[in-house]
Amino acid sequence: MLPNIDLNLLKLFASLYQTASVSKTAQELNLSQSACSHALSRLRQRLADELFIRIDNEMVPTMFAQQIAQSVLPAMQQLTVGLKPFEPFNSDLPTCFTIATTDYTAWCLKPLVHKFNAHYPHISLQLVSLEQRIPQEALRDGSLDFACGFTHEQEKSESILEYSWFEDRYVTAVSKHHPLAEQTSLSLKDFLAHTHILIAPWNETKGIVDSMLAKIKKSRKVAIALPHVLTAPYYLQHSHHLLTLPETYALQVTKPLELVLLKPPLDIPNYKIKLYFHKTRQNDPKLTWFIEQFSQFSKL
Numbered sequence: 001m002l003p004n005i006d007l008n009l010l011k012l013f014a015s016l017y018q019t020a021s022v023s024k025t026a027q028e029l030n031l032s033q034s035a036c037s038h039a040l041s042r043l044r045q046r047l048a049d050e051l052f053i054r055i056d057n058e059m060v061p062t063m064f065a066q067q068i069a070q071s072v073l074p075a076m077q078q079l080t081v082g083l084k085p086f087e088p089f090n091s092d093l094p095t096c097f098t099i100a101t102t103d104y105t106a107w108c109l110k111p112l113v114h115k116f117n118a119h120y121p122h123i124s125l126q127l128v129s130l131e132q133r134i135p136q137e138a139l140r141d142g143s144l145d146f147a148c149g150f151t152h153e154q155e156k157s158e159s160i161l162e163y164s165w166f167e168d169r170y171v172t173a174v175s176k177h178h179p180l181a182e183q184t185s186l187s188l189k190d191f192l193a194h195t196h197i198l199i200a201p202w203n204e205t206k207g208i209v210d211s212m213l214a215k216i217k218k219s220r221k222v223a224i225a226l227p228h229v230l231t232a233p234y235y236l237q238h239s240h241h242l243l244t245l246p247e248t249y250a251l252q253v254t255k256p257l258e259l260v261l262l263k264p265p266l267d268i269p270n271y272k273i274k275l276y277f278h279k280t281r282q283n284d285p286k287l288t289w290f291i292e293q294f295s296q297f298s299k300l
Contacts, residue, residue, distance in 0.1 A: 009043040012036065014076040016052060017069050020059045095123045097145045097290055100130040100138070102201045104229035104249060105148040108165075108273060112294060132202060134160055139278040145287060147276040152208055152269045161282055163275040163291055170208075170268045171247045175236045176258045186262040188218070195223035197243040199232050209244050212266050233257050246271060 015025040026036035044051055047068075052059040061069065101109065106127050116123055130147055136159055138144040148165075155162065172191070174180050180190055198207050205225075213219055223241055226232060233253045236243055250261055275294060281287050 005043075005046055009039060009046070010072055010076060012039050013043060013051070013065075013069075014073050016040065016059055017061055017065065017073065020052075022059060095286065096126055097123070097286075098126045098128060098143070100135055100144050100147040100149075101127050102130050102149065102229065103227075103231075104246065105130070105150065105273060107230060107249065109148060115293070130201070134276055136160060136278070139276065140280060142281070145277065145281075145290070148273070149276060150271045150273050152271055159279055160276050161279050163277075163294065165273040165275060165294070167270040167272040168246050168248050169270050170244050170264060171250050171261045172242055172244045172264045173233060173236060173250050173254070173259045173261055174242055175239060176260050177238070178236075178240055178242075178260070180242075180262070181260040183262070186265050188265040191242065191265045192218060192220055195221050195241050197232055197235055197241050198222045198225040199227070199229050199243075199245060200225050201227050201229075203227065207244075208268060208271070209264070209266075212268050216266070233259060244268070 012025060012029060015028050016022065019025050019028065022036055022040070023033055025031075026033045029036065031039070040052070047064070049064040050062055051065045052061055054060075099109075109127070113125055116125055128144070130149055133149055133151075134157075135144060135147055136157075139147060139160065172186060180186060180194070183190070192213075196209075198204075198210075200207060203225075210220065224235055226235070229245060229249060232243055232245060233250070234257065235241065236259060237257060244264055247261075250259070253259065254261060275291070277287055277291075
């Protein structure tokens, strides 16, 4: 069991051990010299040892003080480091942020990655695969700092906090050689008459489009299901499939892949890109600093 000792007395012990001077310790701890002497008396009484003997105007530690200093000084140093604000420009402390992402959210993070490369070269970003929508256990035990994912609805969690980054709508893409490419609008009949590509990050059998169709008692035929947003548009080339995907990315690949973008013929809620982190780390200076950087990027 830990002894019941005021932490301030241990701070005094560590300072006095290192300065060997009551006056210097008082100055370092912002105390009067009499208050410092009184605190030393309390510590001596609590530990039943003189701790420091004045010899030639210097406070010399007793053998017992030398013994406990081996534990107290490293512990106080560790506390000092642990309670300091996160300092991104401190090159002596290399830092890594581990973020779980999908292929699409990793693509969305490009501006942030470029900023870190330019301004914080000693900080590394490790982007790992987001194996489940919200990896609560990994966020709790610290193996992940954040998860960058998406949702279509309001969420509530007892253990996970979220930072909303941006939201975007869906569009339906077809090859420019598709029979529907010449149309100015897409009817529900045509939408259901053709085969579809399903993007399923976690190997789902249905997506948000299928959920919306189910509400009107309709269904579509899925010809291809794959987990990657960035790869999916390439499957539209030389095919008559339809692909419903985030507009932000669709606009980037429309020209090189010769695609045509159409408005889906049913109401699909916007998706929301979010940064998830665990409640037990909400006051972690490292995470707080990162979220501040993250918040400067409202959208790609």
